[in-house]
Amino acid sequence: MVVADPTGVVVQRNDAAQALLPAARPGARLADAVPRWLSAAHRSIRLPGPRAANEAADESGVPLSGVIAERRFEAHPSVRDDGTVAWWLVDDTDRQLAREALHMERERTAFLAKASSILLSSLNLGRCMDVTAQMAAENLADAALAIAPVRGRRLPVVTCLRGGAPSASQEAVDPDEVPGLGEALRGFPPVPSRWIDPSTAPEWMIPEGFGPIGAIVITPLPGHGVPAGALVLLRKEGSGAFTEQEEIFARLFAARSGAAMSAARLHAEQTEITEVLMRELLPPALHQISGVDFAGSYRPSADHERVGGDFYDVHPATVEGEPSLVTLGDVCGKGLEAAVLTGKIRNTLHALLPLADDHQRMLSLLNTALLSSHHTRFATLVLASAVREGNEVLVRLTSAGHPTPVIIRANGTVEAADTHGTLVGALPDVRSSTATVTLAPGESCVLYTDGITEARGGPLGDSQFGEERLKRALAGCVGMPAEGIVEHVQMLASQWLAGRRHDDMAVVAISAPRTHHLSAVNGHTRGRYTA
Amino acid sequence: MSTSTPPRLPDGAHLPELAERVWSAVADGDEYSATEIVLHALDRGIDPESVLLDVIAAVQGRVGEEWAANRITVAQEHAATSINERAVVALALHPAARTAPSRGRITVACVDGEWHALPARLVAEVLKLRGWQVDYLGAQVPAPHLIAHLHTTKADAVALSSSIATRLPTAHAAITACQAVGVPVLVGGAAFGPDGQYARLLGAQAWAPDARGAADRLAEGPLPRPRADHQQMDDLPHLADQEYTMVARNSAGLVRAVFGALADEFPAMRAYDDMQRERTAEDLAHIVEFLATALYLDDEALFSWFITWTARILTARGVPAQSLPPALNLLARELRDFPRAVRILQRGVDALTTDHSTANGTPA
Numbered sequence A: 001m002v003v004a005d006p007t008g009v010v011v012q013r014n015d016a017a018q019a020l021l022p023a024a025r026p027g028a029r030l031a032d033a034v035p036r037w038l039s040a041a042h043r044s045i046r047l048p049g050p051r052a053a054n055e056a057a058d059e060s061g062v063p064l065s066g067v068i069a070e071r072r073f074e075a076h077p078s079v080r081d082d083g084t085v086a087w088w089l090v091d092d093t094d095r096q097l098a099r100e101a102l103h104m105e106r107e108r109t110a111f112l113a114k115a116s117s118i119l120l121s122s123l124n125l126g127r128c129m130d131v132t133a134q135m136a137a138e139n140l141a142d143a144a145l146a147i148a149p150v151r152g153r154r155l156p157v158v159t160c161l162r163g164g165a166p167s168a169s170q171e172a173v174d175p176d177e178v179p180g181l182g183e184a185l186r187g188f189p190p191v192p193s194r195w196i197d198p199s200t201a202p203e204w205m206i207p208e209g210f211g212p213i214g215a216i217v218i219t220p221l222p223g224h225g226v227p228a229g230a231l232v233l234l235r236k237e238g239s240g241a242f243t244e245q246e247e248i249f250a251r252l253f254a255a256r257s258g259a260a261m262s263a264a265r266l267h268a269e270q271t272e273i274t275e276v277l278m279r280e281l282l283p284p285a286l287h288q289i290s291g292v293d294f295a296g297s298y299r300p301s302a303d304h305e306r307v308g309g310d311f312y313d314v315h316p317a318t319v320e321g322e323p324s325l326v327t328l329g330d331v332c333g334k335g336l337e338a339a340v341l342t343g344k345i346r347n348t349l350h351a352l353l354p355l356a357d358d359h360q361r362m363l364s365l366l367n368t369a370l371l372s373s374h375h376t377r378f379a380t381l382v383l384a385s386a387v388r389e390g391n392e393v394l395v396r397l398t399s400a401g402h403p404t405p406v407i408i409r410a411n412g413t414v415e416a417a418d419t420h421g422t423l424v425g426a427l428p429d430v431r432s433s434t435a436t437v438t439l440a441p442g443e444s445c446v447l448y449t450d451g452i453t454e455a456r457g458g459p460l461g462d463s464q465f466g467e468e469r470l471k472r473a474l475a476g477c478v479g480m481p482a483e484g485i486v487e488h489v490q491m492l493a494s495q496w497l498a499g500r501r502h503d504d505m506a507v508v509a510i511s512a513p514r515t516h517h518l519s520a521v522n523g524h525t526r527g528r529y530t531a
Numbered sequence B: 001m002s003t004s005t006p007p008r009l010p011d012g013a014h015l016p017e018l019a020e021r022v023w024s025a026v027a028d029g030d031e032y033s034a035t036e037i038v039l040h041a042l043d044r045g046i047d048p049e050s051v052l053l054d055v056i057a058a059v060q061g062r063v064g065e066e067w068a069a070n071r072i073t074v075a076q077e078h079a080a081t082s083i084n085e086r087a088v089v090a091l092a093l094h095p096a097a098r099t100a101p102s103r104g105r106i107t108v109a110c111v112d113g114e115w116h117a118l119p120a121r122l123v124a125e126v127l128k129l130r131g132w133q134v135d136y137l138g139a140q141v142p143a144p145h146l147i148a149h150l151h152t153t154k155a156d157a158v159a160l161s162s163s164i165a166t167r168l169p170t171a172h173a174a175i176t177a178c179q180a181v182g183v184p185v186l187v188g189g190a191a192f193g194p195d196g197q198y199a200r201l202l203g204a205q206a207w208a209p210d211a212r213g214a215a216d217r218l219a220e221g222p223l224p225r226p227r228a229d230h231q232q233m234d235d236l237p238h239l240a241d242q243e244y245t246m247v248a249r250n251s252a253g254l255v256r257a258v259f260g261a262l263a264d265e266f267p268a269m270r271a272y273d274d275m276q277r278e279r280t281a282e283d284l285a286h287i288v289e290f291l292a293t294a295l296y297l298d299d300e301a302l303f304s305w306f307i308t309w310t311a312r313i314l315t316a317r318g319v320p321a322q323s324l325p326p327a328l329n330l331l332a333r334e335l336r337d338f339p340r341a342v343r344i345l346q347r348g349v350d351a352l353t354t355d356h357s358t359a360n361g362t363p364a
Helices: A015-020 A036-045 A050-058 A093-121 A125-139 A181-186 A244-279 A335-351 A359-372 A466-475 A482-497 B015-027 B031-043 B048-068 B074-093 B118-129 B143-152 B165-180 B197-201 B211-220 B237-241 B243-249 B251-265 B267-271 B274-297 B300-316 B324-334 B339-358
Strands: A002-004 A010-013 A064-068 A071-079 A085-091 A143-147 A155-161 A167-171 A194-196 A213-221 A229-236 A293-299 A310-315 A324-331 A379-389 A392-400 A406-408 A414-416 A434-439 A444-448 A505-511 B105-111 B133-141 B157-161 B185-188 B206-208
Touching: A036 A064, A036 A071, A036 A085, A071 A093, A093 A125, A093 A244, A125 A143, A125 A155, A125 A167, A125 A229, A125 A244, A181 A213, A181 A229, A213 A244, A229 A244, A244 B143, A293 A310, A293 A324, A293 A482, A310 A335, A310 A505, A324 A335, A324 A444, A324 A505, A335 A359, A335 A379, A359 A379, A359 A392, A379 A444, A392 A505, A406 A466, A414 A466, A434 A444, A444 A482, A466 A482, A482 A505, A482 B074, B015 B031, B015 B048, B015 B074, B031 B048, B031 B074, B048 B074, B048 B118, B048 B211, B074 B118, B105 B118, B105 B143, B105 B165, B118 B133, B118 B157, B118 B211, B133 B143, B143 B165, B157 B165, B157 B211, B165 B185, B165 B274, B185 B211, B197 B206, B206 B211, B237 B243, B243 B251, B243 B274, B243 B339, B251 B267, B251 B274, B251 B324, B274 B300, B274 B324, B274 B339, B300 B324, B300 B339, B324 B339
Parallel strands: B105 B133, B105 B157, B157 B185, B185 B206
Antiparallel strands: A002 A010, A002 A085, A064 A071, A071 A085, A143 A155, A143 A229, A155 A167, A194 A213, A213 A229, A293 A505, A310 A324, A324 A379, A379 A392, A392 A434, A406 A414, A406 A444, A444 A505
């Protein structure tokens, strides 16, 4: 406590003040004996009286404070009746430090939480690297590089300057040439962050226009069993080196981005595996073959799936002029397991292609193959051999326990093909009858699975789409291109469902093209087999 | 190959005439002629982007108009559209349309349940012509597929198309999902309103009125990064009243109830055959779907617009539209505990009674 009169002369002090402010002896001028912030405060509040003293402290809402002998003090004035002011000095240093530490801790926690939520939401390696580089550049350094383990011979690098946008590049460099980088990228054994001499940093590591470097630290990104990469932090000359605190903090951040980057890598690897395995199971893209239009459309029962228990294929004839073979079928069950079985059936049918002109024989052999396999599932399918004859298309259709194919005639009538048969994979023998139909230009034959006709829904929500409704819809499809027909059927079925659960749905259309421009090429000749 | 590259004709030359020729081929169901006209135009050096947008898109616009005016059926509309799509595919394969990617990567997709793929297809092709690497996912892309795609590719942005307003709740879910994985979204298509008001409401990063607008916007610079902590409910606080959820979940029940009651009020309905009954039920289902969408967006005007448009379509098809107000009233009776729904339906009835005097053209 120091007491001073209105003219700024020290009147009295206690022992503590004597120790703290040895110059402030009674009789000394306050301006000479105490730091300027205190003497200035004294001058501004000594008049006109007690009220003013309180106001001075209240002006900013916080007590006066300042540094004395390298410690921070709060100064609380109390004005006495004689006009002298007693200054009570309270050491505030530790509280201030604690407050600053708390503030910094809060900021860091908020930053880590934000980093976690952004990194968690993406399973894309490139995007995780972008986020890592950018957040590090904004919060930990003047520039940052996120480096992923070498792929092929290239080192994937994302560079970001503070305030800039992340930019990706592939560097053809050997990470072992940079001290600490090779080890960090290997992921095992664990290595600590490593300082490197800025002058040894390779050129690719320094972002364009960065200027002289003050400090570089390489931090490994821990990947939990998979190497995730490394984070390089750069600071400009003069912006201070990294403190131990900052390094610890950088490691906390690195742990999060390492987890995200390794998850993204695992996801990418799994996706690649799925892609490769799935490729054979996906429905093929159909198009025109030897003058016959083919189109197919597939909708698996679940939105997140791409395959299911329905399948179709079109196998072009090996000899020009021979029919192409269309297969469309439905394996009992849905989902991935059913899809695997469709793959087997498709392979078997593919192997039986040399017998494609004998549908009955193909079905018998397929039946035997299915019965002898360990799968207990059965299947229904349609075989269709389609060949262009003049400007018409001749189709032989055989159904094995499958919904009957439908023919759309040019005059708007819709007829069911006259083919019947038993399903395959259940009984020792399969019986079937084959129908032969001729499609005039613009006419189509539509094969579909029961997922379409058994779609349950409609405006009242409780009826099946059904064959009658399908035929009515197809009657309106006269003259439509094959793609248009399959799209239209899928759209109607899907609208009928209005988001309800459904089975796999597949539609294939075989169309005789409307032959305007082909008339030059024998277009008007009637086919040999046409009655 | 046979001749040297002809000079590019100035944009706009012959385009309306070309569109007219493609239209008559399309109306005739003649895909070969339609494709041939398009390819020939490219051979003559007409700018592929103009052929896409001023010829094929123009023809497609006319297809929609003809359908609305009941001059062609839904199936014919579909046929015309698939011919147009084939023309686009043929154009994309033409040497004149070959462009090496020189910009970033964009994913183009239609919202789930959106079958009108052509607008998105046009956007995809225009972006390719302008040097973007484009992943075109096609019509009705379920959100899980879209997100899985975004995880495996590093798209700079998603361009999402929707033409029907009732797909907007689904579109919103897709927009939020894309943003959650850190990819900004540009939306387009008639569903988002003539000036894109629903794009803003649903928090899309950008909106474009057409394919050119989309390409121009993306060329301007990267779309703003989505906010990390954004949730669907943040855009639409009114969803807290659950009215949308209840109506959307129970739509078939509502249609059944109104359908039954309507037969009592409208004796003529008893003489309907199965087809007519199904049509009526379908119309009711549409009304409920639009009501749900209006609740989702909290937009009474959307429903009024839809109901007056329906009245005109019905009239154009020779179906008396006087059953609409009673249907709306019956629906309001079913939903009497839902104040927002009742208000929207009341506005619809008001719009129907005033529309007879103020009918001015067909809303697009």
